[in-house]
Amino acid sequence: MRWSQAFIPTLRDDPADAEAVSHRLLVRAGYIRQLMAGGYSILPLGQRVRAKIMGIIREEIDGIGGQELLLTALHPREIWEKTGRAETMGDILFSVTDSRGGSAILGPTHEEIFTTIATELTSYKQVPQLWYQIQTKFRNEPRAKGGLLRVREFTMKDSYSFDVDTDGLDVQFDRHFAAYQRIFERLGVIAVPVEASSGAMGGTDSIEFMVPSPAGEDDVAHCKACGYAANVERATSTLPAIPDEPGPSVPERFPTPGVKTILDLIEFDGGAPAERQIKTLVYVLDGELTLVLLRGDHDLQEQKLLDGTGTVEARPARPDEIRELLGADAGSLGAVGVIGPRILADDQLADRTNMVTGANLDDHHLRGVDIQRDIEVTGWLDLRAVKVGEACPSCGEALEIFRGIEAGHIFKLGTKFSVALGAMVLDADGAAVPLVMGSYGIGIERNMAAAVEMNHDDDGIVWPVSIAPYEVVITVVKVDDEATMIVADRLYDDLNDAGIDVLLDDRDERPGVKFNDAELIGIPYRITVGPRGLADDIVELSERRSGERTDLPVGEAVEMIKAQVESRK
């Protein structure tokens, strides 16, 4: 491509409304343009990168036996009602109405539709099957953000595996795990596999691939020593036991005027340190008022509460609901003597004695509370949020927490969808069994953004060779110098013939403008062709990432550049 003919609208200034690095650079370098919140047009450079990312993913999924299909983005609502997700994913579904008044939804993911196709499988002899597509998804995100990082319409590679048993699923899952690691490596992003919550997807196990970046939206607890990594929605840690002194035989109520918080009670004369307090929260889980108990110095990890109880919708109770349930306002709440509502307690409270908690009477607390003796706990769960520096659950070293972009997510789904939609096969004994499924997703444009988050410097993007829109840019220093232009044109033709993606910057601009643009759009290699070098029969090769420059004899340039590019592909 000749730059003079190309549509590469680079901007001199940073766009005002872009915060994330990838958003700012992709807009400024002319890869994308925003149309609306969470809606981006992909410009020519962006489309080239996107195509390369899809190519890599396709190769790797084909490599583990995937068969590519293409399903519709438009789905009949009834199928989503059969699996119950019309309700559980209701908020993010885009709905459309056709001229006959029928209702359809724009697919946010395709488990339902792939499973519908899988109903044509009839025998265990036909599995395993591994099907995938690269297709547009629509999600009415409550808050689109960060340019391509979180949008409402995007492309996803989603694959689905079908087996007769969980052993088969495990094999497919492991193959995807390995394929995903190869994909991310080839895309030039570091993606840490982490244990994750399956959320609305359901199923048993799931692993997210997290690209560390301040632009990310998830926190990951990670142990450098042993490699343990888990989304904080699931992460655990080992805490030292707290020795309890024996307390009174019954809890004692005492006045605590003005004490509203854990902190207040620490400072209150006759109060208690946070780790000796029981924090009482009130939640509404799918409509049911529930008490949630944690140690005073621990925070609730809401997703754990959802996962642990199988709750779809949770919200903190309103002050009036709390008062009606417990007879006091937040600040004086406790679970002692409460009978009726579900009471869930964090594991860290197990066997604790002589604790302090609210008395369900405003401005009063109880001391000497023995959890087993005094509180009717209906369920024990891991509910607390892990904090930096706590001990790794597998090796005991201090955990760190980093922010990450969820670049891919693989799920063991089990039989939820096959049961709901009747995707059964006969096993070797002639018994009808539901297919055991897995689903495996990776967002194309999000990975483009993640690659930029991970590969940039003050001058712009620094693409890995594997996904760069062009591998080489030839910067012609003086386009109206005939001899220079002849050499540049020949180099351009020869590189094209050698199978290199090359961009010829033949614009009549000053060299500084061209150098800056080349760096901004992030082409891995630049060949500078100008009269000064040609006087000595050389052109200059510079590498974007290192800034390293080498003089190349004109006659050997093509071979040397080709070798260089191939070595980095």
Add this chain to the structure above:
RNA sequence: CGGGACGUAGCGCAGCUUGGUAGCGCGCAUCGUUCGGGACGAUGAGGUCGCCGGUUCAAAUCCGGCCGUCCCGACCA
């Protein structure tokens, strides 16, 4: 959906407090001089001031409503 900010030329911004002429930089077009790291001069094109309504002789500016976008929180590739 809750909280905060913003909306003026393709991009980045000023003007609004105290109503009256819409301005700056970049980019764009033409000409000239330049030309190995975002040149200089001259001339020029380009704007429903987000939308609707109100106040007023007069609204980018004051008032009301709406829409849109970004950022922070509850959701996910």
